[in-house]
Amino acid sequence: MNTGIAILAILRESWLTLRAEKLFKLVLGLNMLVIVAYLSVGFDDTGVSLFFGLTHVDSEYIRSGTPFARTLYLGIYSAFIVNLWLAWAASILALISTSSIFPSFLKEGAVELVMSRPTGRTTIFFVKYIGGLLFVAVQVGIFTLGAFIAAGWRVDVWDPAIFLAIPLVTLFYSYLFCVNVLVGVITRSTLTALLATLLFWFSTFSIHNTDKILTENVIRFQTSATRAEKRVAELEAERDAATAAGQTKEAEDASHWLQGPQQKAEQAQAAVDQLLPWETVMGLIQAIMPETDRTIGLLHRMLERDADLSMQDLMSGRAFEKDEDHVVPDEMEAAQIEMVDRENEVPGWWIISKSVVFEFIILGIALWIFRRRDF
Amino acid sequence: MPAAIDIQDVEKTFRKKVRALRGVSMQVDPGQIFCLLGPNGAGKSTLVKILMSVIHASRISGTMLGMPIGHKETLRRVGYLPEHHRFPAFMTAEQALHFYGSLSGMRRANRLKRIQAMLELVGMAAWRKHRVGTFSKGMQQRIGLAQALLHDPELLLLDEPTDGVDPVGRREIRDLLIHLRNDGHTILINSHILSELETICDQLAVVVKGRVALEGTIDELTSDRRRWIVAYEGSGPEWTDEETRQDGRNTQVILPGASANDVQPVIDRIRGAGCSIIDVSEVRESLEDLFMRALELAGEDAATPGANKGRPT
Numbered sequence: 001m002n003t004g005i006a007i008l009a010i011l012r013e014s015w016l017t018l019r020a021e022k023l024f025k026l027v028l029g030l031n032m033l034v035i036v037a038y039l040s041v042g043f044d045d046t047g048v049s050l051f052f053g054l055t056h057v058d059s060e061y062i063r064s065g066t067p068f069a070r071t072l073y074l075g076i077y078s079a080f081i082v083n084l085w086l087a088w089a090a091s092i093l094a095l096i097s098t099s100s101i102f103p104s105f106l107k108e109g110a111v112e113l114v115m116s117r118p119t120g121r122t123t124i125f126f127v128k129y130i131g132g133l134l135f136v137a138v139q140v141g142i143f144t145l146g147a148f149i150a151a152g153w154r155v156d157v158w159d160p161a162i163f164l165a166i167p168l169v170t171l172f173y174s175y176l177f178c179v180n181v182l183v184g185v186i187t188r189s190t191l192t193a194l195l196a197t198l199l200f201w202f203s204t205f206s207i208h209n210t211d212k213i214l215t216e217n218v219i220r221f222q223t224s225a226t227r228a229e230k231r232v233a234e235l236e237a238e239r240d241a242a243t244a245a246g247q248t249k250e251a252e253d254a255s256h257w258l259q260g261p262q263q264k265a266e267q268a269q270a271a272v273d274q275l276l277p278w279e280t281v282m283g284l285i286q287a288i289m290p291e292t293d294r295t296i297g298l299l300h301r302m303l304e305r306d307a308d309l310s311m312q313d314l315m316s317g318r319a320f321e322k323d324e325d326h327v328v329p330d331e332m333e334a335a336q337i338e339m340v341d342r343e344n345e346v347p348g349w350w351i352i353s354k355s356v357v358f359e360f361i362i363l364g365i366a367l368w369i370f371r372r373r374d375f
Numbered sequence: 376m377p378a379a380i381d382i383q384d385v386e387k388t389f390r391k392k393v394r395a396l397r398g399v400s401m402q403v404d405p406g407q408i409f410c411l412l413g414p415n416g417a418g419k420s421t422l423v424k425i426l427m428s429v430i431h432a433s434r435i436s437g438t439m440l441g442m443p444i445g446h447k448e449t450l451r452r453v454g455y456l457p458e459h460h461r462f463p464a465f466m467t468a469e470q471a472l473h474f475y476g477s478l479s480g481m482r483r484a485n486r487l488k489r490i491q492a493m494l495e496l497v498g499m500a501a502w503r504k505h506r507v508g509t510f511s512k513g514m515q516q517r518i519g520l521a522q523a524l525l526h527d528p529e530l531l532l533l534d535e536p537t538d539g540v541d542p543v544g545r546r547e548i549r550d551l552l553i554h555l556r557n558d559g560h561t562i563l564i565n566s567h568i569l570s571e572l573e574t575i576c577d578q579l580a581v582v583v584k585g586r587v588a589l590e591g592t593i594d595e596l597t598s599d600r601r602r603w604i605v606a607y608e609g610s611g612p613e614w615t616d617e618e619t620r621q622d623g624r625n626t627q628v629i630l631p632g633a634s635a636n637d638v639q640p641v642i643d644r645i646r647g648a649g650c651s652i653i654d655v656s657e658v659r660e661s662l663e664d665l666f667m668r669a670l671e672l673a674g675e676d677a678a679t680p681g682a683n684k685g686r687p688t
């Protein structure tokens with residue numbers, strides 16, 4: 001009971017501290033602005049209206065009642081609003097606010113007043129940590145409520161999966177925040193903690209993308225090697241058949257045509273051999289890093305879970321192709337499609353649990369230092 | 376009654392081999408005002424922080440209020456005013472006190488009652504709705520004191536409580552401490568303003584370079600150093616063996632270890648010589664004298680600030 005009073009007091013103090021910052025109001029205002037902008041997109045019989053009808057884009061496909069409108073509207077939410085705004089801009093702003101939680105708490109003169117109480121250091125640590133996450137969760141919560149209402153109003157989709165943004169963004173944020181806390185506890189400096197976190201974030205982002213690009217290229221070269229080998233096999237069969245039939249001219253032709261694909265297959269294989277070790281190394285590094293991007297990506301997956309049409313199709317224009325237009329994609333496209341498929345196959349539990357393991361390790365170190373430290 | 380604080384062999388070595396405490400033992404009796412004295416960097420604040428579990432000792436054994444040092448629940452019964460404390464600047468005096476009261480596990484109803492009472496006690500009732508960040512140093516110190524007293528602790532550890540407080544405030548604090556002691560509270564106070572402690576100190580320890588150089592009750596420490604001083608107008612007499620001290624146009628004859636009887640002949644002699652007596656008084660050794668004595672006991676470089684560095688000696 002007494003610990004309960006203390007926990008509430010610490011949470012309240014964190015909240016008051018964060019609210020006292022000027023940035024708080026700015027973030028709140030910007031959140032409002034984004035949600036109003038989202039709300040201002042509407043669909044009618046002839047196309048899309050923007051800014052509450054201020055401008056209008058005519059479209060044959062994307063108008064009210066079409067599946068395109070639904071996919072687009074939800075896609076704007078998951079791909080732009082959550083991915084770009086919540087998971088980038090708003091997160092940077094939140095990091096700027098919450099970076100000060102531990103350093104300002106640990107300031108000389110302030111920390112003695114709290115550490116000299118009956119509440120244990122472990123409790124204090126976790127309450128402070130959760131306080132930072134709550135701050136983010138509350139902001140995202142208000143935000144998603146707006147998005148939920150917007151989607152219901154605009155495209156008549158009342159999908160509670162929209163609220164998945166709350167745990168997912170908070171989870172994503174917690175991967176960064178644990179690093180923030182670790183550096184904050186060690187250095188007691190807001191600025192250092194902030195910069196270190198941004199650096200860490202940037203590195204997870206780069207590692208993830210480097211890994212992606214490497215994998216994509218490996219797939220691409222593998223596809224082209226396979227295709228070339230297949231072509232080689234076909235031509236060889238042709239040549240052998242011609243030789244057997246005594247058609248020397250045709251056999252020679254086939255042998256001649258064979259050289260191109262053969263060379264291509266060799267080159268592609270060489271490229272694969274060259275890239276593969278790097279891809280493996282990046283894959284290993286990626287395996288121990290928290291999945292910042294993919295965690296956010298889970299929301300997207302959930303929102304499109306049973307739609308026939310994906311945002312990817314919309315963006316690439318594939319959604320508007322007629323069946324007869326269908327052509328075999330080139331290697332690059334094939335690799336991209338393969339990547340999307342593979343990405344969708346990575347299980348959600350794996351993405352989350354490996355990231356959470358990372359977070360626990362970092363938090364464990366931070367807590368260990370926090371408990372042992374002399375203030 | 377068991378000691379309020381009873382610690383043995385406290386050692387603390389900070390990183391970079393700063394040996395702040397090198398085997399400190401002391402006992403603070405309940406219901407006493409205990410003064411912790413010592414030069415800058417002697418380790419006084421470190422010792423208090425160890426008692427409050429803000430700093431971990433390298434070695435310690437002993438108890439506070441009958442429980443082992445570091446026992447968290449016991450801290451509910453202890454009030455602490457840290458040196459150079461600072462409150463969340465954006466909080467009002469009232470909010471800050473609610474915060475600290477809650478940390479000590481006080482319920483709201485109790486907090487409301489006590490906060491009002493404490494703010495009145497430290498003379499800050501009119502400022503309860505104002506932000507702590509706008510307060511002067513002395514005002515912050517008063518809030519700090521209110522914070523330490525809020526949960527009605529049995530034991531108070533005050534690290535330089537009068538730092539920055541005006542003369543009237545100091546006097547009020549002094550009276551408050553006496554009142555608290557008479558109420559049965561135990562107070563450990565750490566201050567450099569010896570004159571202020573003079574009239575309230577029951578027990579003391581002088582810490583020098585991480586060691587206790589002198590410890591005991593005032594009576595114990597000063598009993599063999601009582602003396603009488605007879606002051607009169609005029610210059611020093613040639614006819615006495617007693618120690619004399621010139622004080623402007625006056626002279627003081629100092630009679631260590633004397634009783635009132637021993638003084639009478641000296642008075643007679645002075646009067647016989649036609650000088651006017653200004654003052655006859657019995658003087659105990661002052662805290663300042665005790666402090667200096669402790670430094671002498673501790674050795675040559677005792678007066679230089681800071682802790683000892685390097686390997687154990």
Ligand SMILES: Nc1ncnc2c1ncn2[C@@H]1O[C@H](COP(=O)(O)OP(=O)(O)OP(=O)(O)O)[C@@H](O)[C@H]1O
Binds near residue numbers: 415
């Ligand atoms: N957190 C710390 N890390 C490293 N060294 C410390 C730390 N706190 C104190 N010290 C060192 O321990 C020694 C004792 O410091 P302490 O603050 O206890 O002295 P003090 O007796 O309170 O002095 P003052 O009268 O100036 O307040 C000093 O040499 C100081 O440099």
Ligand SMILES: [Mg+2]
Binds near residue numbers: 419420421458534
């Ligand atoms: Mg000190």
